[in-house]
Amino acid sequence: xxxxxxxxxxxxxxxxxxxxxxxxxxxxxxxxxxxxxxxxxxxxxxxxxxxxxxxxxxxxxxxxxxxxxxxxxxxxxxxxxxxxxxxxxxxxxxxxxxxxxxxxxxxxxxxxxxxxxxxxxxxxxxxxxxxxxxxxxxxxxxxxxxxxxxxxxxxxxxxxxxxxxxxxxxxxxxxxxxxxxxxxxxxxxxxxxxxxxxxxxxxxxxxxxxxxxxxxxxxxxxxxxxxxxxxxxxxxxxxxxxxxxxxxxxxxxxxxxxxxxxxxxxxxxxxxxxxxxxxxxxxxxxxxxxxxxxxxxxxxxxxxxxxxxxxxxxxxxxxxxxx
Amino acid sequence: xxxxxxxxxxxxxxxxxxxxxxxxxxxxxxxxxxxxxxxxxxxxxxxxxxxxxxxxxxxxxxxxxxxxxxxxxxxxxxxxxxxxxxxxxxxxxxxxxxxxxxxxxxxxxxxxxxxxxxxxxxxxxxxxxxxxxxxxxxxxxxxxxxxxxxxxxxxxxxxxxxxxxxxxxxxxxxxxxxxxxxxxxxxxxxxxxxxxxxxxxxxxxxxxxxxxxxxxxxxxxxxxxxxxxxxxxxxxxxxxxxxxxxxxxxxxxxxxxxxxxxxxxxxxxxxxxxxxxxxxxxxxxxxxxxxxxxxxxxxxxxxxxxxxxxxxxxxxxxxxxxxxxxxxxxxxxxx
Numbered sequence: 001x002x003x004x005x006x007x008x009x010x011x012x013x014x015x016x017x018x019x020x021x022x023x024x025x026x027x028x029x030x031x032x033x034x035x036x037x038x039x040x041x042x043x044x045x046x047x048x049x050x051x052x053x054x055x056x057x058x059x060x061x062x063x064x065x066x067x068x069x070x071x072x073x074x075x076x077x078x079x080x081x082x083x084x085x086x087x088x089x090x091x092x093x094x095x096x097x098x099x100x101x102x103x104x105x106x107x108x109x110x111x112x113x114x115x116x117x118x119x120x121x122x123x124x125x126x127x128x129x130x131x132x133x134x135x136x137x138x139x140x141x142x143x144x145x146x147x148x149x150x151x152x153x154x155x156x157x158x159x160x161x162x163x164x165x166x167x168x169x170x171x172x173x174x175x176x177x178x179x180x181x182x183x184x185x186x187x188x189x190x191x192x193x194x195x196x197x198x199x200x201x202x203x204x205x206x207x208x209x210x211x212x213x214x215x216x217x218x219x220x221x222x223x224x225x226x227x228x229x230x231x232x233x234x235x236x237x238x239x240x241x242x243x244x245x246x247x248x249x250x251x252x253x254x255x256x257x258x259x260x261x262x263x264x265x266x267x268x269x270x271x272x273x274x275x276x277x278x279x280x281x282x283x284x285x286x287x288x289x290x291x292x293x294x295x296x297x298x299x300x301x302x303x304x305x306x307x308x309x310x311x312x313x314x315x316x317x318x319x320x321x322x323x
Numbered sequence: 324x325x326x327x328x329x330x331x332x333x334x335x336x337x338x339x340x341x342x343x344x345x346x347x348x349x350x351x352x353x354x355x356x357x358x359x360x361x362x363x364x365x366x367x368x369x370x371x372x373x374x375x376x377x378x379x380x381x382x383x384x385x386x387x388x389x390x391x392x393x394x395x396x397x398x399x400x401x402x403x404x405x406x407x408x409x410x411x412x413x414x415x416x417x418x419x420x421x422x423x424x425x426x427x428x429x430x431x432x433x434x435x436x437x438x439x440x441x442x443x444x445x446x447x448x449x450x451x452x453x454x455x456x457x458x459x460x461x462x463x464x465x466x467x468x469x470x471x472x473x474x475x476x477x478x479x480x481x482x483x484x485x486x487x488x489x490x491x492x493x494x495x496x497x498x499x500x501x502x503x504x505x506x507x508x509x510x511x512x513x514x515x516x517x518x519x520x521x522x523x524x525x526x527x528x529x530x531x532x533x534x535x536x537x538x539x540x541x542x543x544x545x546x547x548x549x550x551x552x553x554x555x556x557x558x559x560x561x562x563x564x565x566x567x568x569x570x571x572x573x574x575x576x577x578x579x580x581x582x583x584x585x586x587x588x589x590x591x592x593x594x595x596x597x598x599x600x601x602x603x604x605x606x607x608x609x610x611x612x613x614x615x616x617x618x619x620x621x622x623x624x625x626x627x628x629x630x631x632x633x634x635x636x637x638x639x640x641x642x643x644x645x646x647x648x649x650x651x652x653x654x655x656x657x658x
Contacts (some may be wrong), residue, residue, distance in 0.1 A: 212388075214431040220386055221425075222445045222496065223417030232444075236435045 018160050027240075030316040039310020043305035050094055051101035059309050060088035062095040062272055071288050076310040080203070080294040083280065099261075099273045100302065103187055104253040110192040114245060115199025116235070122200070123207030124230055137197035145194045145256075146263070152190040153265045157182065187266050191256055193271060195249065202245055207237035213237075242315035244310050251306025258299055274299045331563035332359040333536050334383075334504060341378055341387070341560070343608060350609030353379055353560040354616075355396070357635060360504065365530060365537040367546055367551030367568065373605065375560040377426075377538045380506050382406075384417050401503065419449045422497030424507040428489035428514070438465075439477025445499045449593070464495040468525060469528050487518035491525065498529065505530075506538045511546065523550055545587055548572060553642075557582050559605045559616040563633055566643040566656035576638045576645035580615050615648065623649045 031037055050057060065085045074084040080089035122133035146290060160182045168176035211234060219229045254274075260266030261275025269276050274295040281292030341353035353375040360366045370376045380395050383405050405416065417423075425431040433441055442464055443457035452460060458477065465473035468491040481489055490510060497505055507526065511519040527550055530537050541547055542650040547554055547568065554571045556564040556579065564577040575581045582601040603620035606612060612619055618628040627648050638645040638654055645651065 022328050214425055214427055215433045216425065217386060218425055218493075218496075219380075219430045219433070219444075221384060221417050221423035221447075223414040223419055224444060224448060225414065228444075230447070232436065237433070239435075 010251040020121055027313075027316040031312050034312040034315060036308045037316070040305040040308030040310075040312060043301060047302055047305070048095055048101060054094045054098045058088075058091035058094050060091045061069050062087065062091040063270055064088075067107075071284075071291075074290055079286070081290045083277075083291055084284070084288075089277075089291065092277060093231045093274070093294055093298055095300065096274040096277060097302075099267055099271065100254045100257055100299075103184070103191070103257040103267070104250045106188050107195055107253045107257075108193040108246060108249050110188065111195035111249070112199055112242075114192070115196040116203050116242065118196070119200035119203030120207050120230060120235055120238070121218060123204040124211055124226070124234060131202075133200065137200050140194065141197045143194075146259075147259055149190045149193055150263075152193075157186060160186070183267050183271065187257065187260060191253060191260075195253065195256075199242070199245065199249070202241060203235075203238055206241060207234055210234050210237050244314040244317060247306055247310035247313050251303050251310070254299070254302055254306070333362045333401060334336070334358070334538075335359040335397075335399040335603060336379075336398050337399075338384070339379060339382065339384055339398065340394040341391060342374065342394045343398060345609055347609055349394075350467070351560065351611065352391070352396070352608045353382075354611070356557070356560070356562055356563075358555055360536045360538055362503075363530075363534055363536055364553060365539060367547035367554040368538060368540045369547055369554055370557030371542055371605065374557045376557050377508050379557075380508055380538065380540060384421060384423070385413060386417075415449070416530045418445045418502075419500045420503050422500070422502035422505045424490070424493050424497045424505065424510045426509040426512055428486055428493050428510075431493055432489055434481055437478055437480060439479075439567065442477070442492070442496055442499060445496065445629065449500045457641040460499070461495075464499060465492070467498070467529070468492070468495045469521075470495075472571070475612045486514050490514060490518075490522055494522070494525065494529075502535055504536045505539065506540070509542070510539075511541075511543075517627065518563075519546065526550070546582055556583070559611065560608075561616060561632075561646065563617065564643075564645045565635065565649070566645075570640070570643050574639070576643065576650045577617075577647045578621050578623050578649070579641070615646070625649060 031041075059079075065087055066082065070082060071084055074081045080093060083089055083092070118133045118136075122130040161179060164176045164179055166184060167173070216229060216233055219233045225235075257266055258275030258278065261268075261273040262279045264279070265275075266275055267273040269280075277295035278292060278299070281288070281295065285292040292321065336358040338358060339353060339356040339358075340351060342349045356375070356379055358366070358368075358379070368376045368379070378387065378391065381387050383398050383400075385393075385406070387393070396406065400416070401420070403412075405413070408416065424475045425656055432438065439458060439461050442461035443452075443454065446457040446460050447454065448453045450457075461477055462473045465476055470476055470488060470491055476484075476488075481492075484492065490513075493510070494507075497507075505526075510526075511522050514522065523546060526537065526539070529535075539547065539550060551568045553565075554566060554568050555562050556571075556577065558579050564571065564575070566576070571580065572584065575584055575603050579601070582599070585599040586601065588598055603618055606616055607617070612629065614627070614629040614631050615621070615624070615633050618624040621628065625648065632649075633646045633648045633651070635644045635646040636651060637643065638650060
């Protein structure tokens with residue numbers, strides 16, 4: 001095929017010579033115009049910073065006890081005061097931020113990967129695969145979250161700890177004494193198990209609507225493989241609502257982690273978690289309200305920030321649907 | 324426009340029948356269509372909404388929507404039956420040997436992908452070009468379809484282009500792998516009239532330059548007049564008339580074709596004259612009449628029209644075929 005620039009060129013002049021603007025950059029600009037969302041974003045980034053660099057930011061070690069300075073009210077030396085063992089509450093809240101973020105990010109990432117993969121394939125291929133995935137999501141969602149987590153903890157924690165102990169006695173490898181990882185793995189596992197169905201449903205619904213759009217038919221008419229169509233045409237177009245949902249999901253995961261730790265089925269002391277700090281503080285709040293107030297305030301702040309950010313993202317990514 | 328050499332046609336569709344699962348059970352929506360497209364020929368497929376013209380073309384590359392399927396028939400393309408190909412063979416045909424241009428340029432491009440990437444995709448996939456080679460070829464293609472400053476435009480997203488530009492991009496994608504056959508499904512319906520004319524001119528020039536066959540689906544007879552070599556008129560899922568374009572406009576044989584031609588408004592008409600129209604509506608799928616599907620709306624219909632389906636047979640010349648009892652009898656009587 002010969003390719004001279006011969007066919008009569010378009011007579012319509014180009015409107016602009018600016019670099020192309022992607023939908024994502026448009027959305028980013030819309031997000032930045034929303035004050036609440038920006039406030040949420042700033043808080044989230046700040047908390048993330050604290051979570052990542054926690055060990056370098058804490059004024060004290062979160063475990064070191066100072067029995068001469070127990071239950072102190074906030075002061076210059078201890079900005080959030082100290083707890084009943086004389087540990088610095090600010091340091092523990094900062095480490096709690098770490099716990100919360102690690103749990104939220106890992107759990108959400110696992111849930112999103114499972115949910116998006118299953119949901120996208122179910123929506124795209126339909127048929128028996130779709131039916132099985134939907135059975136699985138319905139089944140998982142019908143089990144009460146807390147009950148499931150309590151059951152997993154009760155049934156798996158004992159054997160897991162015993163196995164670690166046995167491995168330690170066998171190998172004397174200090175790794176097997178770090179039972180805190182059993183806590184985390186159990187929390188990750190059980191929370192991921194209950195967190196993926198909403199993502200699967202959301203993505204499936206998106207894909208169902210997208211797979212009928214003309215550009216997907218056009219991609220098929222180009223002879224592209226299902227994998228290419230799914231990864232380059234369908235999923236990228238389903239991303240908007242997913243991003244909103246992930247932002248809200250991170251907040252929810254933090255609250256869930258706190259709730260489980262509060263109930264004693266999540267992260268256990270001495271590892272600090274906002275949840276187990278609230279639980280400890282609750283017993284003495286009449287006398288030492290700061291022990292309850294500090295972790296609860298930070299938890300509230302984090303939840304609000306994620307919620308505002310999610311709302312802002314929703315408005316930015318679906319400009320037609322809002323206001 | 325001369326009719327190309329009549330050896331073996333590039334595309335030869337025979338007895339194509341498509342059915343849909345309706346609530347009342349399977350219903351026929353395309354009933355035994357025969358179509359041929361010779362090498363280098365442009366076939367216009369004309370018919371009103373719902374007559375099955377788009378489904379017929381989609382069925383050729385097996386892209387029918389759910390619940391709609393081919394019941395019987397063959398579609399011979401360059402010696403192989405499209406309807407019996409394996410999925411892998413079919414993927415080679417789609418976008419490789421057969422290019423598609425769809426109706427709505429506003430929604431037929433992926434909104435989150437730069438047009439250059441969308442153009443490059445079939446090149447990388449079908450032609451095994453590297454990314455850099457595909458990019459160069461994408462620029463060439465955009466230039467070919469008359470998009471100015473293609474080096475800049477390949478980085479644009481679809482929403483930054485006008486409708487006419489997007490349709491040019493669609494055509495470029497359809498042409499990317501030098502197809503032997505370009506199927507254009509009402510490619511100008513969503514565009515305004517001046518852009519329509521540009522797109523028609525563009526396809527006509529490209530066809531002359533690249534030597535491909537074109538199937539142009541439309542409901543606009545006037546548009547097809549300047550573009551097609553041959554026209555197939557579809558009504559309710561059957562071909563009612565198939566003729567060289569000049570013959571069709573000079574001597575329309577089927578009452579439906581005559582009705583369509585009469586309903587094109589003319590500048591010489593009285594200003595107060597009412598537009599001619601065909602009374603009634605096409606039959607619903609599943610409620611097809613026993614005889615000629617057009618009989619209930621036909622002013623010339625006779626007893627036999629309501630009883631038996633007329634076959635598509637030559638009327639006067641061998642290339643002009645009409646499925647109509649009355650027209651066939653009139654020709655016999657005149658002879």
